[in-house]
Amino acid sequence: MSQRRKFLKQSLLGSALFIPGITQACAQGSKENLPGEKPLILSTWNHGLPANEAAFKKLQETGDIVDAVEAGVKDTELDLNNLSVGLQGLPDREGITTLDASIMKGDGSCGSVAFVRQVKHPISLARAVMEKTPHVMLAGEGARQFAIQEGFPMEEEKLSPKAQKAYDEWKKTSQYKPVINIENHDTIGMIGMDASGNLAGSCTTSGLAYKMHGRVGDSPIIGAGLYVDNEVGAATATGLGESIIRICGSFLIVELMRQGRTPQEACEEAVKRLIAKNQQDIKDIQAGFLAINKEGHIGAYAVHPGFNFAQGTLKGNILIDSKSHF
Numbered sequence: 001m002s003q004r005r006k007f008l009k010q011s012l013l014g015s016a017l018f019i020p021g022i023t024q025a026c027a028q029g030s031k032e033n034l035p036g037e038k039p040l041i042l043s044t045w046n047h048g049l050p051a052n053e054a055a056f057k058k059l060q061e062t063g064d065i066v067d068a069v070e071a072g073v074k075d076t077e078l079d080l081n082n083l084s085v086g087l088q089g090l091p092d093r094e095g096i097t098t099l100d101a102s103i104m105k106g107d108g109s110c111g112s113v114a115f116v117r118q119v120k121h122p123i124s125l126a127r128a129v130m131e132k133t134p135h136v137m138l139a140g141e142g143a144r145q146f147a148i149q150e151g152f153p154m155e156e157e158k159l160s161p162k163a164q165k166a167y168d169e170w171k172k173t174s175q176y177k178p179v180i181n182i183e184n185h186d187t188i189g190m191i192g193m194d195a196s197g198n199l200a201g202s203c204t205t206s207g208l209a210y211k212m213h214g215r216v217g218d219s220p221i222i223g224a225g226l227y228v229d230n231e232v233g234a235a236t237a238t239g240l241g242e243s244i245i246r247i248c249g250s251f252l253i254v255e256l257m258r259q260g261r262t263p264q265e266a267c268e269e270a271v272k273r274l275i276a277k278n279q280q281d282i283k284d285i286q287a288g289f290l291a292i293n294k295e296g297h298i299g300a301y302a303v304h305p306g307f308n309f310a311q312g313t314l315k316g317n318i319l320i321d322s323k324s325h326f
């Protein structure tokens, strides 16, 4: 039986068990964190629940884990309640919303876009960079021109009513410091594994609210916001991009797993490293990591409490509170 047919059969069997949106608070801590099941999809934050559903639906349709991680985060890119993903995200200090996104396959193929404007689905543009150019990353006006060339519609450059209101409020003082829980940390990072063990990941964000114009975070930087290697596993990040870039967070986690750490141990070590490299401001810095290894074991860890993630398997889609260092 072909791999795809095998998966479809399995997923049809499993779909009756796939109960969307169950929430479960659960301490993540055992060395061999569950579930160890395939297919498996993990996504940051509670918008990961609908994103996982969209990803599983796509996986059932096409059997392709890259299609799944793209479709999953596209759902979040359209979510009008999310103020840090997609064109409805909070703007930079000039009042302009700029987007970052990346996508990666387990064979090392990857693509990303940074500081791009007017594109509703930056994750699809990142995928087009991966599949249709000899490059890995396009930024700014060049990324926008590539989107036009590829037939992506250009959206009107206008803040959503919610974002406009928040921006007007911020402008009263125009004070900026990327402080935990004042910034809206809601980027979606998604990592997934199909029934045959192929991995892929995606990450998309409007970045930090009121950032300097031109600022790019970790999300479009391969190895920082996302890293995937079929031989080992996958990792993704959310939180203050600068702190994550400093330690090449996602790459670090995959490399630690390559050296034998479990996904949980690898995430904990990355957080430890991040704290060591960002000591002065650590009380104001939130960052969280998710990881899966090729056996389908998972890891999750954050600097501060409050980070949660959605875990989707054929048995269900649940929201889990991550453990944290502090």
Ligand code: SD4
Pocket: 084, 184, 185, 186, 187, 188, 205, 206, 207, 208, 216, 217, 218, 219, 237, 238, 239, 240, 241, 242
């Ligand atoms: C960034 N890592 O641009 C993103 C922000 C984020 O949840 O994760 N917010 O730094």
